[in-house]
Amino acid sequence: MQVEEKQQSIILQSASRFPPPQGVRFSYGTAGFRSDASILSATVFRVGILAALRSLKTHSVIGLMITASHNQVSDNGIKIADPHGGMMTQDWEPFADAIVNTGNPEDLLQFAKKENISFGGAQPAEILLGRDTRPSGEALLEAAKQGINAVIGAVAIDMGILTTPQLHWMVRCRNKGLEALECDYFAQLSSSFGCLMDLVPRDIITDTVDEKLIVDGANGVGGEKLEELKKQLKGLVIQVRNSGKEGEGILNEGVGADYVQKEKVVPCGFGPNDVGIRCASLDGDADRLVYFRVLSTSSNSIDLVDGDKILSLFALFIKEQLSILNKNEKEEANNNNPVRLGIVQTAYANGASTDYLRQLGLEVVFTPTGVKYLHEKAAEYDVGIYFEANGHGTVLFSEQLLCWLEARKNELASASAGCECQKAALRLLAVSRLINQAVGDALSGLLLVEAILQHMGWSIEKWTELYKDLPSKQLKVKVMDRTAVITTNAETVVVEPSGLQEVINTETAKYPKGRCFIRPSGTEDVIRVYAEASTQEAADNLAQSVAGHLRKKKQMKQYQYQWTKKASNQAEQKHHSSTMIHYSSPHLHHHNLGGPETDDRCHRISVVHRWREQAP
Numbered sequence: 200m201q202v203e204e205k206q207q208s209i210i211l212q213s214a215s216r217f218p219p220p221q222g223v224r225f226s227y228g229t230a231g232f233r234s235d236a237s238i239l240s241a242t243v244f245r246v247g248i249l250a251a252l253r254s255l256k257t258h259s260v261i262g263l264m265i266t267a268s269h270n271q272v273s274d275n276g277i278k279i280a281d282p283h284g285g286m287m288t289q290d291w292e293p294f295a296d297a298i299v300n301t302g303n304p305e306d307l308l309q310f311a312k313k314e315n316i317s318f319g320g321a322q323p324a325e326i327l328l329g330r331d332t333r334p335s336g337e338a339l340l341e342a343a344k345q346g347i348n349a350v351i352g353a354v355a356i357d358m359g360i361l362t363t364p365q366l367h368w369m370v371r372c373r374n375k376g377l378e379a380l381e382c383d384y385f386a387q388l389s390s391s392f393g394c395l396m397d398l399v400p401r402d403i404i405t406d407t408v409d410e411k412l413i414v415d416g417a418n419g420v421g422g423e424k425l426e427e428l429k430k431q432l433k434g435l436v437i438q439v440r441n442s443g444k445e446g447e448g449i450l451n452e453g454v455g456a457d458y459v460q461k462e463k464v465v466p467c468g469f470g471p472n473d474v475g476i477r478c479a480s481l482d483g484d485a486d487r488l489v490y491f492r493v494l495s496t497s498s499n500s501i502d503l504v505d506g507d508k509i510l511s512l513f514a515l516f517i518k519e520q521l522s523i524l525n526k527n528e529k530e531e532a533n534n535n536n537p538v539r540l541g542i543v544q545t546a547y548a549n550g551a552s553t554d555y556l557r558q559l560g561l562e563v564v565f566t567p568t569g570v571k572y573l574h575e576k577a578a579e580y581d582v583g584i585y586f587e588a589n590g591h592g593t594v595l596f597s598e599q600l601l602c603w604l605e606a607r608k609n610e611l612a613s614a615s616a617g618c619e620c621q622k623a624a625l626r627l628l629a630v631s632r633l634i635n636q637a638v639g640d641a642l643s644g645l646l647l648v649e650a651i652l653q654h655m656g657w658s659i660e661k662w663t664e665l666y667k668d669l670p671s672k673q674l675k676v677k678v679m680d681r682t683a684v685i686t687t688n689a690e691t692v693v694v695e696p697s698g699l700q701e702v703i704n705t706e707t708a709k710y711p712k713g714r715c716f717i718r719p720s721g722t723e724d725v726i727r728v729y730a731e732a733s734t735q736e737a738a739d740n741l742a743q744s745v746a747g748h749l750r751k752k753k754q755m756k757q758y759q760y761q762w763t764k765k766a767s768n769q770a771e772q773k774h775h776s777s778t779m780i781h782y783s784s785p786h787l788h789h790h791n792l793g794g795p796e797t798d799d800r801c802h803r804i805s806v807v808h809r810w811r812e813q814a815p
C-alpha cells in the first residue's frame with residue numbers, strides 16, 4: 200500500500216473515534232480554540248494532527264498546549280506553538296478553523312498535499328505537549344496524542360503539567376539545539392535574576408524596597424511552579440497564595456490576574472493584613488501578571504499596577520541601560536547605528552501610559568488585541584517591548600543586538616572592567632536571558648520587575664506614581680452575532696455595522712478626555728466595550744451608554760440585516776479576486792492572508808466564513 204493510502208486509512212479510522220459535536224462552530228481565536236471542555240475532544244484530536252503536519256512542514260519541533268488560561272475551570276482549550284516558540288503562523292489559522300469544523304478528515308490530506316507535506320520521510324515529526332491543571336486536561340491530552348499518532352512518523356512527547364510560557368520556551372530551546380527541560384528553565388531564570396541582583400548599584404538605598412512579595416497563583420499552574428522556582432532565588436522572599444492546593448479554592452474564581460485587573464478588587468485569600476505590601480497576581484496558565492497593593496483595612500479596593508505600568512517600568516530601565524551604552528559609544532565617536540527601541544500596545548492601553556511613554560521620547564505603536572499581533576510587531580525592533588493592559592507581554596531582543604552586546608561586554612571586560620558601560624551590557628544580556636523570548640511569561644516578568652525595583656530602590660507605591668491612570672471602564676455585551684462587528688485601525692473604529700461608529704463618536708464627544716471603542720472578543724461570545732474619561736463616573740457612563748446602544752436588539756437586528764447584505768457582496772467580490780486560495784472542499788475558501796493591515800486580516804476571515812455558511 201502506498202504511504203498516502205496508508206495514511207488516509209489510519210486517519211479515517213482514528214477520526215471515527217472523535218466525531219465533532221453537532222451544531223457548534225469553533226474558531227482559532229485570539230488564543231487558539233476554547234470552549235466548554237466537554238465538547239472539545241474532536242477539536243483537540245484534529246489539532247493534534249495539524250500540529251504533526253506543522254512539524255513535518257517546518258522540519259522542526261512544534262508545541263501543543265492544552266489550557267483555557269483565565270476562563271472558568273469547566274472550559275478548556277488548545278493552541279499550537281510554532282518553531283520559534285511563538286503562536287502558530289496566522290496563515291494556517293483558516294485551515295485550522297476549516298478542519299475542526301468540516302468534520303471531514305480527508306481534507307487534512309488535501310491540505311498536506313497542497314502544502315507539499317509528505318509522510319513517512321526520514322525526519323520524524325516531533326510535538327511537545329503540555330497542559331495546565333484543569334481536571335479535563337488529562338483526557339484532552341490523550342485525544343491530542345491520538346491525533347499526533349494518527350500521522351505516520353509523528354512522535355508526541357508529554358512534558359506534563361506546565362505553564363503556557365514554559366511550553367513555548369521549551370519549543371524554542373529545542374529548535375535552537377539548547378537544553379529544554381523544566382529544570383533548565385528554572386536554572387536560566389534564577390541565574391539571570393541573580394546576575395541582575397548582583398549588578399544592583401551599591402549606592403541605592405534598598406531599605407525602601409520590601410524583600411517580601413505575596414503572589415496570588417489564581418489556583419492554577421503558576422503557583423506550584425513558583426514554589427519550585429523560589430527555592431533557587433536569592434534576595435527575594437516570596438509567599439505564594441491560591442496555589443491550587445486541595446481546599447485552597449477554584450481555578451480563576453475570585454482570584455488571578457484577569458479578575459484583579461478587570462474588577463480592580465482584592466482577590467480571595469488577601470485581606471486587611473496585607474495593606475501596603477507588594478502583591479502580584481498570575482492568571483490560570485501563568486502568562487499574565489499584574490501587581491497590586493491593598494489600600495485599606497476597611498475596603499476591598501486596590502491600587503492596580505497593570506501591564507501598562509509593568510511595560511513602563513521595563514521601558515524606563517532598558518532605555519536607561521541603552522543610554523549608558525550609547526553615551527559611551529558617542530564618546531568613542533562611533534555611534535552611527537543607534538539601537539531601535541520600540542513599544543507596542545493595544546487600544547486597551549490606558550491613555551496615560553501612552554502619554555507617559557511618548558513623553559520619555561519612546562516610539563509607541565499599536566496593534567489589534569492578541570499577543571500574536573503584538574509579538575510580531577515587537578520583533579521588528581532591536582528591543583521591542585510589548586504588553587497588553589491585562590499583563591501579557593515580554594521584551595524581545597534581536598539576534599543582531601545580542602551579538603553586539605556580547606562583543607561590547609567582551610571588549611569592555613579587557614579594556615575597562617567594572618565600568619558603568621560594561622555593567623549596562625551585562626544587565627541587558629541578563630534581561631534577555633531572564634525574560635521569555637517566545638511569549639509573555641508571568642514568572643520571568645515577575646523576576647524582572649523585582650530586579651528592577653531593587654535596581655531603582657523603589658517601593659510599589661513609588662512605582663505606581665510613574666503616572667496616574669485615566670479612569671476607565673470595560674463592559675461585556677451579549678449580542679446575537681458578535682461577528683457582525685468588523686473593526687479597523689487597530690480595532691479603534693467600527694466599519695460594520697454601518698452607522699455604529701457615528702453613534703460611538705457622538706457619545707464620546709459628550710465627555711472630556713473621552714475615548715471609547717468596541718470589538719468582538721476572540722475568546723468569549725461577547726462584544727467588549729472600553730471607555731476612558733476624565734472621571735470614573737464619566738468613564739462608567741460612556742461605557743454604559745455605548746453598551747446600551749448595542750443591547751437595543753431591534754437596532755442590532757437592523758445592523759445585522761444591513762451587514763449581511765453588504766458582507767455577501769464583499770465576499771462575492773473576494774471570491775472572484777486573485778487573492779483567494781482554493782482548497783478542494785467548497786467550505787474551504789479563504790482570503791489570502793498577508794499584507795500589512797493586520798487588523799483587516801483578522802476580521803475579514805469571519806466575513807467569508809459566514810457568507811459560506813449562509814450560501815445555499
Ligand SMILES: CC(=O)N[C@H]1[C@@H](OP(=O)(O)O)O[C@H](CO)[C@@H](O)[C@@H]1O
Nearest residue numbers: 229230569570587589720721722723
Ligand atoms: C480585553 C482583553 O483583556 N482581552 C484579552 C482576551 O481576548 P479577547 O479577544 O478580548 O477575548 O484574551 C486574550 C487571550 O488571553 C488576550 O490576548 C486579550 O488581551
Ligand SMILES: [Mg+2]
Nearest residue numbers: 268482484486
Ligand atoms: Mg493566560
